[in-house]
Amino acid sequence: MLRFRVAFGGVLIVGFLFVAGCGKKEPVRVPVKGRVTMGDKPVTGATVFFENAGAGVGINAQLDADGNYEVKNYQGDGLPPGTYQVAVLPGGVMEPGEESPLAGKTKSTRPKLTVTIPVRYNKTATSKLSIEVKEGDNPPFDFKLTP
Numbered sequence: 519m520l521r522f523r524v525a526f527g528g529v530l531i532v533g534f535l536f537v538a539g540c541g542k543k544e545p546v547r548v549p550v551k552g553r554v555t556m557g558d559k560p561v562t563g564a565t566v567f568f569e570n571a572g573a574g575v576g577i578n579a580q581l582d583a584d585g586n587y588e589v590k591n592y593q594g595d596g597l598p599p600g601t602y603q604v605a606v607l608p609g610g611v612m613e614p615g616e617e618s619p620l621a622g623k624t625k626s627t628r629p630k631l632t633v634t635i636p637v638r639y640n641k642t643a644t645s646k647l648s649i650e651v652k653e654g655d656n657p658p659f660d661f662k663l664t665p
Contacts, residue, residue: 545598548651550579551588552659554606556633560585561663564635565609568602568649569642575600578607597651603642604649606663608635639663 550568554561566587569576575598579587589596638644649659 546653547594547596548599548653548656549588549596550649550651550656550659551586552661553585554581554587554661554663555585556635556663556665559633561606561635562632563608565607566661567605567607567642568597569605570598570600570602573598573600575602599651599653602649602651603645604647604661605642605645606635606639606647606661608640635663636665 554564554566560581560583562581562583562585564581566579566581567576568579568589577589577591577597579589581587639647647661
């Protein structure tokens, strides 16, 4: 009887470990970075939005003072492999530790919009910008906007 209990306990432990290992796995994430320019000027004070509607992914990346971006969020750096529609939106997202702008407080040091972004780039449906993120190394995804 004792052998039966030990064997049964062992089977339960192995079964539990097997089931626990079959949970949903996080998708592979691939580094995604690049630069956004309009003519020969970097676009600043804006955000790049990546959308893969089929996979349910939509992520913003803030442009820095040189027009560079790098996709990072709470799920990790980069994007899962796939095709993404892209939009460039004026304005930015708040950085960790940044306070909301309130009347009477000093203004943010966030980069200002350096060029006017044509409205067609503000939506993934009209921007005609897209990227294909592949597993492994990808070149920088640079966007050269036109007026």
